[in-house]
Amino acid sequence: MINSAVPNGDPGQATDGVPGQVGDVGPGRVGGSAHRVFRRWPLLRSPNFRLFALGQTTSNTGTWMQKIAQDWLALELSHGNGTVLGVTTALQFLPLLLLGPYGGVLVDRHSRRRTLLVTEAVMGVLALLPAALVLTGTVSLAALYGLALALGLTMVVEKPALQAFIAESVEPAQLVGALAFNSAVLNLARMAGPALAAPLIVFVGPAPAFFANALSYVAVIVCLLRMDPRSLNPAPPVARAKRQVRDGLRHVTERPDLALTLGLVAVVAAFGMNFQITTALMSTQVYGASAATFGLGNTALAAGSVVGSMLAARHQRMTGHQLAGAALVFGALETASSLMPGHLAFLVLLVPTGVALLVFLTAAKARLQLGVSEDMRGRVMSLYMLASLGTTPLAAPCIGWVAHTAGPRAALALGGAVSVLAAVTVGVLYRRPAVAVGTGRPVHAAG
Numbered sequence: 552m553i554n555s556a557v558p559n560g561d562p563g564q565a566t567d568g569v570p571g572q573v574g575d576v577g578p579g580r581v582g583g584s585a586h587r588v589f590r591r592w593p594l595l596r597s598p599n600f601r602l603f604a605l606g607q608t609t610s611n612t613g614t615w616m617q618k619i620a621q622d623w624l625a626l627e628l629s630h631g632n633g634t635v636l637g638v639t640t641a642l643q644f645l646p647l648l649l650l651g652p653y654g655g656v657l658v659d660r661h662s663r664r665r666t667l668l669v670t671e672a673v674m675g676v677l678a679l680l681p682a683a684l685v686l687t688g689t690v691s692l693a694a695l696y697g698l699a700l701a702l703g704l705t706m707v708v709e710k711p712a713l714q715a716f717i718a719e720s721v722e723p724a725q726l727v728g729a730l731a732f733n734s735a736v737l738n739l740a741r742m743a744g745p746a747l748a749a750p751l752i753v754f755v756g757p758a759p760a761f762f763a764n765a766l767s768y769v770a771v772i773v774c775l776l777r778m779d780p781r782s783l784n785p786a787p788p789v790a791r792a793k794r795q796v797r798d799g800l801r802h803v804t805e806r807p808d809l810a811l812t813l814g815l816v817a818v819v820a821a822f823g824m825n826f827q828i829t830t831a832l833m834s835t836q837v838y839g840a841s842a843a844t845f846g847l848g849n850t851a852l853a854a855g856s857v858v859g860s861m862l863a864a865r866h867q868r869m870t871g872h873q874l875a876g877a878a879l880v881f882g883a884l885e886t887a888s889s890l891m892p893g894h895l896a897f898l899v900l901l902v903p904t905g906v907a908l909l910v911f912l913t914a915a916k917a918r919l920q921l922g923v924s925e926d927m928r929g930r931v932m933s934l935y936m937l938a939s940l941g942t943t944p945l946a947a948p949c950i951g952w953v954a955h956t957a958g959p960r961a962a963l964a965l966g967g968a969v970s971v972l973a974a975v976t977v978g979v980l981y982r983r984p985a986v987a988v989g990t991g992r993p994v995h996a997a998g
Contacts, residue, residue, distance in 0.1 A: 594729055597720070600729065602775075604732060604733065611741065623752055631835065637950060639699050640951075642699040644703055645700070658933065678765035679765045706940070735856075809923075819974075822966045825947055828947060848901060876978070884907055888900040
């Protein structure tokens with residue numbers, strides 16, 4: 552993802568046309584389908600969270616439109632070189648690896664809502680630049696590299712601020728549901744973005760996809776401004792002090808449950824989640840897909856992720872062994888997908904792969920968010936972002952090189968095999984109490 556927050560609807564009106572407060576949703580006053588949605592997702596009764604969720608959907612649709620256009624452009628400029636695609640991805644996430652903990656300190660020191668307003672504006676400007684370069688015919692690999700790096704620098708602050716802000720937009724008992732629902736809407740955008748971008752690339756070119764992403768950030772800012780600050784649960788800003796980065800790192804190292812969770816996320820993300828490289832190369836080089844079907848791999852993964860978010864929301868707690876089990880299933884399915892003989896079979900298997908990946912990531916975020924105090928949330932979530940996104944620069948060039956020299960199938964299989972090995976290792980090591988999902992209190996069960 553390159554985006555993080557997105558537009559929504561009117562927080563003061565019910566979307567089904569019923570006048571009055573959105574939170575007033577008795578069965579007799581709301582349409583049947585709307586009532587079922589509110590019953591499954593009670594947190595949608597909150598105007599602030601609906602604004603946040605709708606904003607996420609819009610913004611990330613634009614983000615994935617840009618991502619598909621950027622990847623296609625990089626492959627076109629490099630004549631299909633997978634290493635170039637890996638370097639572009641690495642540059643985008645390198646700042647998270649180098650500066651991630653410092654971003655978390657800034658998030659803890661300042662209002663998370665105001666921080667998001669600034670970072671979303673900057674990212675909107677960065678989305679306009681590649682569109683201008685494409686339209687003027689001056690786009691180059693060097694320019695793509697520079698833009699990817701600038702975007703990565705902004706993400707150092709934006710990503711942990713976004714994750715921490717989710718906890719401020721809902722009540723503590725609703726946090727796990729909010730994380731799962733946020734994952735669902737993000738993956739719906741992940742499906743819509745490539746579907747919208749592919750025909751634009753074919754018939755018009757990549758520039759409109761970049762423009763669409765820039766406009767989506769405007770929607771994010773509008774939604775953030777329309778939220779009612781009185782209904783938020785902001786954490787008190789942490790006063791500036793020395794060694795705050797070190798304090799955050801020590802907090803995690805003194806908690807083996809947090810450290811093992813972050814370690815497993817880091818390995819799976821670095822090697823198993825390079826789908827922006829592997830699915831692109833599998834589609835183009837193994838199956839000979841055109842631009843019109845280039846983004847279907849992401850769409851299949853996203854479809855599975857939506858289902859996975861629904862499954863994750865049902866869990867009342869998640870032990871360390873269950874977390875490792877989800878990672879194990881993900882790695883096994885990813886390895887199997889590398890063996891698929893045809894494009895359709897490949898796409899079909901990516902759906903359950905997305906289910907397993909989303910269950911794993913939602914469980915990891917829930918364990919971390921519920922296991923820390925408010926004054927540490929920004930720093931701990933910056934470490935999560937470092938683990939889930941910042942480790943990509945370490946492995947993305949390697950995955951790209953393997954794909955270039957041994958073929959995309961080998962690169963995909965390598966990522967799955969490493970994920971399986973990491974999951975088995977953590978499953979053996981995990982012996983700490985589980986965290987009760989929804990309460991944040993330790994549960995004395997084998998973890």
